[in-house]
Amino acid sequence: MQTAATPPRVLGLYDQPFWDLLAESGRMHLQCCSACGAWRYPPGPACHECLSPDCEWKPITGTGELLSWIIFRKQYLPAYPAPYNVIAVRLDEGPTIISNLTSDPTLDDSPIGRRVRLTVARMDDGVALPRFEFADR
Numbered sequence: 001m002q003t004a005a006t007p008p009r010v011l012g013l014y015d016q017p018f019w020d021l022l023a024e025s026g027r028m029h030l031q032c033c034s035a036c037g038a039w040r041y042p043p044g045p046a047c048h049e050c051l052s053p054d055c056e057w058k059p060i061t062g063t064g065e066l067l068s069w070i071i072f073r074k075q076y077l078p079a080y081p082a083p084y085n086v087i088a089v090r091l092d093e094g095p096t097i098i099s100n101l102t103s104d105p106t107l108d109d110s111p112i113g114r115r116v117r118l119t120v121a122r123m124d125d126g127v128a129l130p131r132f133e134f135a136d137r
């Protein structure tokens with residue numbers, strides 16, 4: 001049960017649409033290059049493939065593969081009591097995102113390579129955060 005406020009996010013110049021779209025739609029959107037179709041994450045001013053500045057924020061599938069994980073056993077922030085996991089997911093669109101896994105927080109069996117899908121956690125203070133769960137359970 002969350003009792004502390006969600007820590008404030010440190011936003012870069014191009015991050016606000018990501019959080020606004022997640023909160024409004026319950027889906028993750030990423031920048032998609034209008035010139036070549038490459039997905040950008042983290043958000044930025046130009047395409048990493050073709051350098052075009054043009055892009056649209058488009059919804060992604062929300063599915064991917066778990067690349068790595070770790071369990072934090074020390075509590076750093078009041079909103080995140082230990083132990084908790086941190087995972088790296090390669091989205092099917094290509095970018096890698098760091099998040100948490102909700103469906104098996106102990107991660108007793110190595111989950112590397114397992115399919116995951118996005119869920120949106122609504123924190124007690126109204127903040128929407130991207131999380132993942134196993135797609136095959």
Ligand SMILES: [Zn+2]
Pocket residue numbers: 033034035036037038047048049050051052
């Ligand atoms: Zn491009």
